[in-house]
Amino acid sequence: MTSATAFPVAKSRTRAGDALTKAVIYIALAMMLVYLLLPVYWMIKSSFQSNFEIQRIPPLWLPADPTLKPYENAGLLIPMWRYIYNSLFVSAMTAFIASGISCTAAYVLARFRFPGATLILALILITQLVPPITRVFPVYFLIQSFGMLNTYSGLIFAYVGFSVPFAVLLLRGYFQTSCPPELEEAALMDGCTYFSAFWRVILPVSLPGIAAVTIFTFLNAWNDFLWASLLLSSGEMKTIQVGIGEFSTEGGSTEYQNAFMAACVVSTLPALILFFFVQRWLVGGLTAGAVKA
Amino acid sequence: MSSVKIRNLRKSFGSLEVVHGVSLNISDGEFVILVGPSGCGKSTLLRMIAGLENITAGDVIVDDVIINKLPPRERNIAMVFQSYALYPHMTVRRNMAFSLKLAGKDRAEIAEKVAIAAEVLDLEHLLERKPAQLSGGQRQRVAMGRAIVRNPKLFLFDEPLSNLDAKLRVQMRAEIKEMHQRLKTTIIYVTHDQVEAMTMADRIVVMNEGNIEQVGLPMELYYRPQTLFVASFIGSPAMNTVEGKLSANGLFRFSRGAEINFGDASPRSGGDKDVVLGIRPENINTRRQGIPIGEARIRVVEPMGSETLLSTSVHDETFVFLDRDRQEFSVGDTRVLFAEPTDFHFFEKTSGERLA
Numbered sequence: 001m002t003s004a005t006a007f008p009v010a011k012s013r014t015r016a017g018d019a020l021t022k023a024v025i026y027i028a029l030a031m032m033l034v035y036l037l038l039p040v041y042w043m044i045k046s047s048f049q050s051n052f053e054i055q056r057i058p059p060l061w062l063p064a065d066p067t068l069k070p071y072e073n074a075g076l077l078i079p080m081w082r083y084i085y086n087s088l089f090v091s092a093m094t095a096f097i098a099s100g101i102s103c104t105a106a107y108v109l110a111r112f113r114f115p116g117a118t119l120i121l122a123l124i125l126i127t128q129l130v131p132p133i134t135r136v137f138p139v140y141f142l143i144q145s146f147g148m149l150n151t152y153s154g155l156i157f158a159y160v161g162f163s164v165p166f167a168v169l170l171l172r173g174y175f176q177t178s179c180p181p182e183l184e185e186a187a188l189m190d191g192c193t194y195f196s197a198f199w200r201v202i203l204p205v206s207l208p209g210i211a212a213v214t215i216f217t218f219l220n221a222w223n224d225f226l227w228a229s230l231l232l233s234s235g236e237m238k239t240i241q242v243g244i245g246e247f248s249t250e251g252g253s254t255e256y257q258n259a260f261m262a263a264c265v266v267s268t269l270p271a272l273i274l275f276f277f278v279q280r281w282l283v284g285g286l287t288a289g290a291v292k293a
Numbered sequence: 294m295s296s297v298k299i300r301n302l303r304k305s306f307g308s309l310e311v312v313h314g315v316s317l318n319i320s321d322g323e324f325v326i327l328v329g330p331s332g333c334g335k336s337t338l339l340r341m342i343a344g345l346e347n348i349t350a351g352d353v354i355v356d357d358v359i360i361n362k363l364p365p366r367e368r369n370i371a372m373v374f375q376s377y378a379l380y381p382h383m384t385v386r387r388n389m390a391f392s393l394k395l396a397g398k399d400r401a402e403i404a405e406k407v408a409i410a411a412e413v414l415d416l417e418h419l420l421e422r423k424p425a426q427l428s429g430g431q432r433q434r435v436a437m438g439r440a441i442v443r444n445p446k447l448f449l450f451d452e453p454l455s456n457l458d459a460k461l462r463v464q465m466r467a468e469i470k471e472m473h474q475r476l477k478t479t480i481i482y483v484t485h486d487q488v489e490a491m492t493m494a495d496r497i498v499v500m501n502e503g504n505i506e507q508v509g510l511p512m513e514l515y516y517r518p519q520t521l522f523v524a525s526f527i528g529s530p531a532m533n534t535v536e537g538k539l540s541a542n543g544l545f546r547f548s549r550g551a552e553i554n555f556g557d558a559s560p561r562s563g564g565d566k567d568v569v570l571g572i573r574p575e576n577i578n579t580r581r582q583g584i585p586i587g588e589a590r591i592r593v594v595e596p597m598g599s600e601t602l603l604s605t606s607v608h609d610e611t612f613v614f615l616d617r618d619r620q621e622f623s624v625g626d627t628r629v630l631f632a633e634p635t636d637f638h639f640f641e642k643t644s645g646e647r648l649a
């Protein structure tokens with residue numbers, strides 16, 4: 001008799017239960033996915049359809065006669081590409097400036113002990129507790145008094161101000177947890193100043209964290225409607241969000257539905273492309289091997 | 294190569310003083326190990342020498358120059374960290390060349406120095422790898438390579454082996470010792486592992502609660518510990534210690550009443566004195582050599598191959614002893630333990646100081 005036949009094989013009593021739980025989870029996730037992706041799908045497919053097709057009942061789930069005409073029309077009906085340029089410029093500058101300020105500030109707050117550090121942190125935290133709407137008048141009048149209404153710099157100034165506190169808190173945590181102080185100390189021993197240790201060692205190692213902050217600030221600026229409509233609302237200076245918002249009341253939701261959807265698709269592309277390029281930094285893993293875990 | 298003098302060094306974090314006026318002289322080319330339990334201030338002392346911690350009071354003098362105010366980069370001191378602290382975004386080659394590049398050395402010189410260090414540490418085939426692609430031992434060697442390419446005045450090691458497994462630790466211990474013999478650079482090495490200290494150091498500095506307990510040669514510390522702390526800390530397995538009273542005529546009395554008569558071999562106590570008696574496990578025998586300690590009941594037997602470690606109970610006190618005679622022992626057996634009178638250590642109970 002072999003040992004394989006000598007012993008009974010134990011059967012799991014919970015296996016059927018586990019399968020059921022898994023099934024329930026997958027069904028719930030699938031439903032959630034449909035809920036999230038359906039509007040996106042509807043937007044994309046509508047941007048390749050004629051208005052007649054879009055409004056057909058029962059609805060057509062695939063374009064019967066796909067066309068790029070809506071994209072062409074969108075560019076003719078509104079200065080879509082100019083709006084996109086405006087949004088891109090404002091968002092990119094905001095992301096660049098806010099990331100620069102916040103990573104240096106966060107590094108100092110994460111690494112150095114100095115009088116007032118806790119107070120500064122508390123003040124930064126408090127800014128996050130104030131509802132954004134309460135800042136409308138002060139910020140508007142501040143930008144106006146600087147003569148920066150309807151300028152890129154005015155909106156960038158406001159966006160940077162809104163993004164930096166959260167970015168500082170996020171990056172400070174990142175420096176504290178993912179960027180061991182020994183790295184900086186090793187750099188100091190190797191001949192670095194504090195700044196060169198930051199520049200040559202800490203910054204490259206912190207790229208995942210900085211990338212996260214950059215995307216966050218970029219997307220915040222890109223998606224904003226409120227501040228852009230207040231501070232940059234005249235003529236061709238509008239951002240794509242404000243431009244699309246106005247387009248929706250100027251026929252976008254009625255006779256130019258397909259052009260409106262095309263503009264919406266175009267407005268989501270830059271953020272999507274940015275995410276595609278920086279996502280490898282977000283995955284992390286760059287600090288692996290730096291110190292023994 | 295450099296000599297180091299530490300003069301009355303103090304370190305406080307707020308109102309809490311963690312290093313209380315430590316003084317120490319380290320000769321040119323010496324391998325000194327600071328050893329002590331966690332939180333004893335040894336790493337803080339090392340970091341003050343490195344310039345990574347501000348000095349509250351006292352001086353660090355390297356080659357007769359006070360370097361208290363110099364930033365780390367101007368001290369020409371290399372440090373190997375416990376966590377290796379390799380730059381993860383750089384290859385091994387760039388990690389090792391980093392300090393030379395910062396010092397403005399030309400490419401040919403950098404390449405030559407890195408190549409020499411890589412050869413010494415057997416890293417040549419790993420030069421293009423990144424730290425994440427290395428094993429623990431390889432990372433440790435890269436950290437050492439990064440230190441030696443600079444040809445510094447002084448090497449500081451902060452528990453460099455504590456993240457390695459036991460086998461690799463033994464191997465790296467030998468490598469560090471060999472490196473010191475070859476380079477003859479002054480080394481200050483911090484560890485909490487007394488075996489590392491005993492096996493590698495020219496001199497050991499035992500620290501406890503921010504003070505130096507004893508400085509001496511490894512064997513000196515082992516055979517003549519000046520305090521009860523050093524006696525208990527140095528040696529593995531640790532020294533057996535028993536509290537009791539020592540009379541003027543050399544009679545040691547256990548708290549439960551049993552006695553050991555040391556006669557003239559005991560220090561002069563000048564009347565009944567509260568003492569702590571110490572005896573190392575390897576100095577105890579069952580061969581009737583020396584004076585009897587008492588009848589021991591064996592509680593735990595731990596065979597280790599070449600020797601057997603036995604935990605026993607003698608007069609309600611725990612005595613651990615090492616048997617190297619390959620005797621058979623079973624739990625519950627009783628044996629009379631003996632030891633040479635000269636192998637016993639006596640410490641004053643309240644101060645912990647050695648009685649001569």
